Amino acid sequence: MMDVARLAGVSHQTVSRVLNEHPNVSEPTRLKVRAAIAELGYRPNRTARALVTGTSKVIGVVAPNTALYGPASMLTAFEQAAQDSGFAVNVGSVRTLNERSIADAVERHLDQRVAGLVVIAPVAGAGPALARLPEDIPLVTIDGDPERASTLVTVDQVAGARAATEHLLAAGHSTVWHISGPADWFDAAGRVRGWQDALSAAGAEQPPLLTGDWSAESGYRNGKLLARLPEVTAVFTANDHIALGLLRALSEHGRRVPEEISIVGFDDVPQAAYYTPPLTTVRPDFDAVATAGVELLLAQIESGSPDLATRRTIAPTLITRDSVAPPPAR
Amino acid sequence: MMDVARLAGVSHQTVSRVLNEHPNVSEPTRLKVRAAIAELGYRPNRTARALVTGTSKVIGVVAPNTALYGPASMLTAFEQAAQDSGFAVNVGSVRTLNERSIADAVERHLDQRVAGLVVIAPVAGAGPALARLPEDIPLVTIDGDPERASTLVTVDQVAGARAATEHLLAAGHSTVWHISGPADWFDAAGRVRGWQDALSAAGAEQPPLLTGDWSAESGYRNGKLLARLPEVTAVFTANDHIALGLLRALSEHGRRVPEEISIVGFDDVPQAAYYTPPLTTVRPDFDAVATAGVELLLAQIESGSPDLATRRTIAPTLITRDSVAPPPAR
DNA sequence: GTAATTTGCGGGAGCGTTCCCAATCGGCCA
DNA sequence: TGGCCGATTGGGAACGCTCCCGCAAATTAC
Structure with a gap:
């Protein structure tokens, strides 16, 4: 900084002012300083600045x-x-x-x-x-x-989950099952609540909650269960990966999606459009x-x-x- | 730091020495300083240290x-x-x-x-x-x-790709097709080379290279092409997402995996085990x-x-x- | 025309460390 | 016993910047 000041023929203080865009610097001086900065390839030391400013x-x-x-x-x-x-x-x-x-x-x-x-x-x-x-x-x-x-x-997890559930209900399903995320995640809790809200608002019966952990594995595990329940026609999963595991479990049991069972996921991972079938899902921004x-x-x-x-x-x-x-x- | 020095009854310099585990500090002094540090809840300012050490x-x-x-x-x-x-x-x-x-x-x-x-x-x-x-x-x-x-x-992209290709050849396929990643990625280039190496080492004919961009979409796009070619029985994709898109395209065309076409991916994304069918793939650590x-x-x-x-x-x-x-x- | 601002700039202190150098204190060797 | 050496400690400078204050020149006000 001193070098810049020397080259520009001003004080270090003025250089500092130019750097911080302080108003009280005349245009000619400002230009001289900028030229010196450019010529020397000077870069302010952020560490020193942080030390004195405290941030x-x-x-x-x-x-x-x-x-x-x-x-x-x-x-x-x-x-x-x-x-x-x-x-x-x-x-x-x-x-x-x-x-x-x-x-x-x-x-x-x-x-x-x-x-x-x-x-x-x-x-x-x-x-x-x-x-x-x-x-x-x-x-x-x-x-x-x-x-x-x-x-x-x-x-807005609740709104997203509600939209997903309502979408399934609107398709004609009498109720919607849910595979949730881990219980201690707020995201998961919000999605459970949105699902419950939509269900009770529609006067639909609330099936038991299945708990997952965001992983495809947990979707698969719960899916093996769901596949054996003939009354299950619609499932909302807490995320797309759970939906993937579910898709696989259902496919293994020969239950077709969406003909027999409809699914909505959450997250819209880039791959969701290429699941088999392409997954309807909720996209957070x-x-x-x-x-x-x-x-x-x-x-x-x-x-x-x-x-x-x-x-x-x-x-x-x-x-x-x-x-x-x-x-x-x- | 001065406060700590004062409380411990030593100089700031000695405090610094304790902090940096300098050998020449006597045990009693060291303990006194540590006690003072603990009592005051003092935490060294990394910014100041960075300023003076330059790193x-x-x-x-x-x-x-x-x-x-x-x-x-x-x-x-x-x-x-x-x-x-x-x-x-x-x-x-x-x-x-x-x-x-x-x-x-x-x-x-x-x-x-x-x-x-x-x-x-x-x-x-x-x-x-x-x-x-x-x-x-x-x-x-x-x-x-x-x-x-x-x-x-x-x-080692080359080795991974070679292993994938060899695995397919070992299963009895006469040759292996490849959907690559973007041409300007070294990863993609290495995987292409490994594929070529394995093919020529086995004396297998080298099919035309299909180019993707890591996305499931590119796997799908290329898959629509491959699905119509009856001679295609084995495909190695540059990553798992391409494989997913490929799986979907093949499924749409009624071509079964692995009965009609075998696939190996790359990356081992956590979901790969839950694709339909579970994907054989190469896992980088x-x-x-x-x-x-x-x-x-x-x-x-x-x-x-x-x-x-x-x-x-x-x-x-x-x-x-x-x-x-x-x-x-x- | 003189006083009161305002504007533009410089000097010096200080941020919290580490590093260099000097000073003190035992202990040890001759 | 005296001086030398290693171990321990302290005092200042310096890192590169911003902030506070002061001063001169330029501008405005009466």
Whole structure:
């Protein structure tokens, strides 16, 4: 910086002003400084800046360390959104979603002096870890506990699940079965609730809930059961991978989709259109979630006040393909 | 830090020594300092440390911004491996894999003063961007250009593809077709070569190469073609998603797998076991890649010498399931 | 025409560390 | 006993930037 100042014939202070776009610099000086910067290929040292300002242009993202489609998509979407706002992203992934490991990940980010924190930890265990956070750090929770008072961006799981269930009911099915995600995920709970809501709103009987864990394997396991129940004509699965496992189990038992059994998934993974049959599913808009999340976070960072407790809900859309048909005539 | 020093009755310098596990500190002093640290809940400021040492415990990862299974798995695996070595990860994703955007991502990382760089950019365009890198920054390339002189960790695409092709030939097929990935990806090129190698080693005729783009859609598109060719009895696809699209196309045309056509994929996505039929595929060990990558990077960081030009190749394994059978009798 | 702003710029301090160098204190060897 | 050596500790400088304050020149106001 001193070199630049010398070359431009000004003080280091003026260089700093040009860098930070301070208004009180005359045009000629500004140009001289810019020229010097370009000539020397000077790049400001963000570390030094972070030291003196006490903050950095980095946001920390805590995400589960998994190949799950949702979290993984979220992560890249976040990185992209942050990048567009001139922020870098520090990722601290978490092997297991318990309070302890989430707290550790948060600590690591705090050590790095991140300007704000995005926590994608859609399980109940995340709550306590977040509660013990220093008050003054900007924080946005993604798909977190709807009951907790914090800035929250969430996919409207309930609405999505309701749409899926209603779609099946509208096709003529008397009721809809559900294979859920893990019970401690808010996403899973919301989808269960939307399913229940739609069912009771339609006055349909509510079949027992089958529990999965997002994996195709769990869809397969539950599918072996469902395949043997002749009264099952419609199933809503908590995600597309469960639906895939279900499809396979049904195919093994010779039950045809959608002629005998209709299925709706959730997530719209890129492959869903190429399942056999192509899967009707619910598509959450991860980019919108990420954009909203970064927006809320930056608002907090800029204002300096962390606890806006704003909510933002992203509505998913139903994508209809070929896995839904009217129930077979009795 | 001054507070800690005061409380422990030593100088700031001694506190620093304790923090950095410098040998020349007497046991009593060390304990006093540790006690003071604990009592005050003091946490060292990594920013200040980074400023004075000129480096940080952060590594930058450049990865394509995609939900592609390979890169996404790689990314989380890297984060995990880095974490285990006490490093944080800064991710700079890249929307499009061209020279310009890769160079930008690298610049952003350099701005952040990362200690080292991992580039997951398995396309030809990455080369020039990497060539213009400052010489003194530790760098590990993943699945990069085998021709470039740089530290490189790569999945042995050729061996994997050869194993897949040989497996099909061993089942009795006279030849094997291939749907490749995008031509500019090294991964795709390697898989093509392995396929060709196995074919010519067996003296089998080499069918025309079909080109895909990793997507299920491209598998479907090429599948519609293959389904109409009665002589096709075995197909090796560049990844599992292509295989999924192919499965769907074949199913639409009433061609059964594996009775009429055998298929082998690549990647072993978690869902592959639940395709219809369960897919025989090649599994690359992403964790091993990440571990090796971080290891090589840390070696460079510690030694201070960047260009070891070491290579590390990770051998993938063939996972046999139900999508391969002998060809139908003529 | 003089005083009161405003504008443009520079000097110096300080952010929280680590590194270099010096100083003190025993113990040991001759 | 005296000086030398290693072990331990402390004092300052420096890393590269931003912020606070001050000062000169230019502008405006009366």
